[in-house]
Structures are given as structure tokens and as C-alpha cells.
Amino acid sequence: GENVEQHPSTLSVQEGDSAVIKCTYSDSASNYFPWYKQELGKGPQLIIDIRSNVGEKKDQRIAVTLNKTAKHFSLHITETQPEDSAVYFCAASHNNNDMRFGAGTRLTVKP
């Protein structure tokens, strides 16, 4: 089955700096890679996703890159703000079946 590893487990940045979270996956058949943001006591919220036919996707301050050959994908947040502080999860699945999540990254943005 799929195994997703996520690094770092915690990340602290100054407001305005960039934050990068990296994930690797094991199943070459995986073709869908979403990123979720989870605030304390709430469910995960989809912030961006990418499919295996695309190498990069951007949405305002958030971008995701995918390297299929190396089986890794990354989340990039630019111009970070305190409200970006949360736990971020990457995930990988094949056609939405058997989605596996990374262990999560606790991002803290210091004002």
C-alpha cells in the first residue's frame, strides 16, 4: 500500500517569510496529491491539490510542486501570515482510492 512521509514535523517562520513542507510517497500508481490545512479542533480543509499530469500548481500565496520521477511533492507558502499557523497534511491516492496522509507539519508563523 501507499506510504507517505512528511517533513518537517514542526516549522516556525517569521511573518513574511516562506514556508516549505515536503512529502514523499511510495506507490508510483498514485496520481492525486492534495494538501489540507487543519486548525485546532476542526476538520481538514483542502487548500490545494495537484494531479500527476501536472508539475506545478499555484493559487495566490500557495504553490505545490510534484516530481513524479523522485516521487515527492512540496507545498510552498509565500509571504506567510499568522493566520497560516495550523497543521498541514499532505496526502496521496490513486483515483481517490486508499488516500494516505502524511504525519502532518505544525506551522507556526511568528508576528
Add this chain to the structure above:
Amino acid sequence: GAVVSQHPSRVICKSGTSVKIECRSLDFQATTMFWYRQFPKKSLMLMATSNEGSKATYEQGVEKDKFLINHASLTLSTLTVTSAHPEDSSFYICSASSPVARRTDTQYFGPGTRLTVL
């Protein structure tokens, strides 16, 4: 669009009782719903996948007789924790997807239900 609700948001029950958690897709029909469990500061662990009108598919290690899942309609799935024990205390989260209707297989998550078993 793609709003998923859960009820209740919090529940406290006595050991040995059963608890039902509802998951609803409010603005779309979900052909597939997923149930996850999350321990404090941990990742989401998939418990089961349910397709409307079919029996749920449980992940290895998840007791289907203890965690009863019903997906009777395209907008509602329920998880019943039977004979709950303190070790069942956790954050339970559902998600829903509808690949055909929404033209995406993205899972949309509910807000979660915190279960505490005394």
C-alpha cells in the same frame, strides 16, 4: 460548495453505551464517504470507506462490528460506536466525494466529532 457537516460536534458518554455520529453532504450528493479517526497531534487514519447503498469496506484492524457504518442515502452516512470504551475516545472525521457530479475525486472533510468515553 462542497460543504460537509457532522453531528454532534462533541459527545461524552459512559462506557458500554453506543454513540451515533452523522455525516452529511449539504450541497452535493456524495457517492462515497470516508470515516477517519485522529488521535491528538497525530495524522488521520482511515477507518472505512462507504459507497451509497453498499456495505462499507473496513481497513485492516478496524472492527466492523464495533464501528457500524451506514450510508443509506447520497447525503448521509452514520458511524455508530457500539459498546464504547475509554480507548475509543478520539476525534472522528468524515469526508465525502462525488467524482462524477463534481468532476473531481477530491475529498471534502467535515468538522469532526470529539468523542469522550468515561
